[in-house]
Amino acid sequence: MKQLPIPPVSTALKDREEVAERLLRVSLRRSFDPERDVDWDAPFVAGKWFWPPELVSLYDTPIWREMDEERRQRLAQVESGALASIGIWFEVVVMQLLLRHIYDRPVTSGHVRYALTEIADECRHSTMFARFLAKSGTPVYPISPFTQNLTRVFKSCSTTACSLIFTLLCEEVIDWMQRLTFPDERVQPLVREVTRIHVVEEARHVHYAREELRxxxxxxxxxxxxxxxTVTGELGRAFARSFVNPEVYPGCGIDRQRALAQSRASEHRREVLRRSARRLVVFLEDVGAFDPRARRLWCAAGLR
Known part of the structure; x- marks a missing residue:
């Protein structure tokens, strides 16, 4: 996994309307309709992965080394489905947070128009992930009831800054992994196309969220x-716990507790998480979103 250099973070505040108008122009040029732009009728290719093996939670653990290639690919397939499940949950939360953000802002502003454009993007992403889940035949792993109810409170009460940090945490970590996925010829063509569409459209979502958080x-x-x-620290801890649903392991015939212990102890897995969050950590440090406790929680979660 090649680590690209991180460019310096700009400290200047940009005009909110100029940012929005530029993103609206980009959206007009580079938006997709997954119902038409993805070949849903194409069969899966035998022997291709549903997720790069290096990104599977048990990669290079003792359990991984005990598994044959078929079982490894099955785990990758189930984990890709679990990520699609959590992706739909995440998109639904983000749409509600965006609607709260623009609720009392001028409806004719570019800032509000772009938020509505992003909500339309997220609707299409949710239906795209749902269709992928249905086609792949993997189980749907919902978020835990505790996290579901905690998020119900969060999305109703959070400040704009906390909402944006939640958005960036989920978007940037998954985006880093998807940028490794869509060019990978070992991966199923359908997975590559779904991740490519998501990466292209999420890039402008990240830009919008970063500028507003600054x-x-x-x-x-x-x-x-x-x-x-305080919330930044807790979000890192909650995200790390929810990122891979532990029920994927018994679903693949793997002991749940043994798999969790090995995944959490895996230095490779921690390095994957650190790399995936590295750009975001630099940005959040720059805007002042960390205190010592938040840094400790993110370190304990493997995100820094």
């Missing part, structure tokens, strides 16, 4: 900064 942090008072830093 503005929110620059304008925040002392209490809001303290709250944001």
């Amino acid at each position: 503005r929110q942090m620059a304008e925040a008072g002392r209490w809001e900064l303290r709250l944001t830093r």
